[in-house]
Amino acid sequence: MKTWSQLPAAAVSLMALTSYISLNRRSFAAMYNGKKVVVVMPAYRAALTLERTYREIPFDLVDEVILVDDHSPDNTVEVARQLGIQHVIRHDINKGYGGNQKTCYRKALEIGGDIVVMLHPDYQYTPLLLTAMISIIGNGLYPVVFASRILGKGALKGGMPMYKYVANRFLTLTQNILMNQKLSEYHTGYRAFSGEVLRALDFTHNDDDFIFDNEMIAQIFYKGFEIAEVTCPTKYFEEASSINFRRSSIYGLGVLKVSLLYRLTRWGLIDWNVLK
Numbered sequence: 001m002k003t004w005s006q007l008p009a010a011a012v013s014l015m016a017l018t019s020y021i022s023l024n025r026r027s028f029a030a031m032y033n034g035k036k037v038v039v040v041m042p043a044y045r046a047a048l049t050l051e052r053t054y055r056e057i058p059f060d061l062v063d064e065v066i067l068v069d070d071h072s073p074d075n076t077v078e079v080a081r082q083l084g085i086q087h088v089i090r091h092d093i094n095k096g097y098g099g100n101q102k103t104c105y106r107k108a109l110e111i112g113g114d115i116v117v118m119l120h121p122d123y124q125y126t127p128l129l130l131t132a133m134i135s136i137i138g139n140g141l142y143p144v145v146f147a148s149r150i151l152g153k154g155a156l157k158g159g160m161p162m163y164k165y166v167a168n169r170f171l172t173l174t175q176n177i178l179m180n181q182k183l184s185e186y187h188t189g190y191r192a193f194s195g196e197v198l199r200a201l202d203f204t205h206n207d208d209d210f211i212f213d214n215e216m217i218a219q220i221f222y223k224g225f226e227i228a229e230v231t232c233p234t235k236y237f238e239e240a241s242s243i244n245f246r247r248s249s250i251y252g253l254g255v256l257k258v259s260l261l262y263r264l265t266r267w268g269l270i271d272w273n274v275l276k
Contacts, residue, residue: 038113040104098212147190147232158234
């Protein structure tokens with residue numbers, strides 16, 4: 001067998017280039033149907049789960065990754081930089097879950113994202129669904145895709161606490177009635193958007209905490225966009241982020257308020273500024 005020194009210069013150059021591409025494939029544009037795909041990761045105390053999540057991202061489809069750390073006390077930022085994540089942003093103060101998403105989406109639009117997927121770095125949602133979610137938007141089927149833990153029968157088997165499951169079903173039923181929709185779940189944190197949708201929504205004035213998600217859904221429906229859903233396995237474990245019973249109760253009341261304000265605005269009885 002010939003050694004490197006015995007090979008023609010052109011062959012050596014080709015092999016070196018092939019090796020370089022293999023080792024650095026994340027620096028080359030992937031695109032999906034000519035659309036730039038950006039994954040955003042709102043992070044808080046994600047040092048223990050970030051690498052597992054990141055390693056499963058399909059980089060043959062994903063062009064760039066943004067991680068926004070919400071002033072974590074652990075080494076989330078250091079882990080992100082060691083992994084080679086292209087855009088790592090750290091908040092100087094804790095801005096809340098909604099505040100974190102605002103930074104994520106602003107940055108995604110700034111770098112030209114045509115398809116933007118929010119993936120939590122706590123490994124509660126499988127990155128393997130990115131392919132399906134990206135393809136739905138990339139092929140023009142729907143402008144928004146949610147990964148639902150309720151479609152199918154795996155929510156409780158996957159470890160979702162019973163009180164959260166019951167609350168999820170009750171809130172979703174109420175929201176569907178008030179918003180005149182048919183989603184299986186409003187409370188998933190795994191969401192994909194077209195750049196067109198994100199540019200159409202004035203999310204900067206939304207809540208800085210968990211109600212942000214539901215205000216965003218209200219804006220999506222109010223603007224006339226449709227939402228597709230895909231089935232998502234449920235994974236609850238010690239390192240996965242989750243809010244406690246007290247915060248869940250406050251969140252539930254906030255969700256009902258958002259849905260009611262949406263319905264009253266639809267009826268023309270009030271002028272809710274979130275929907276402007």
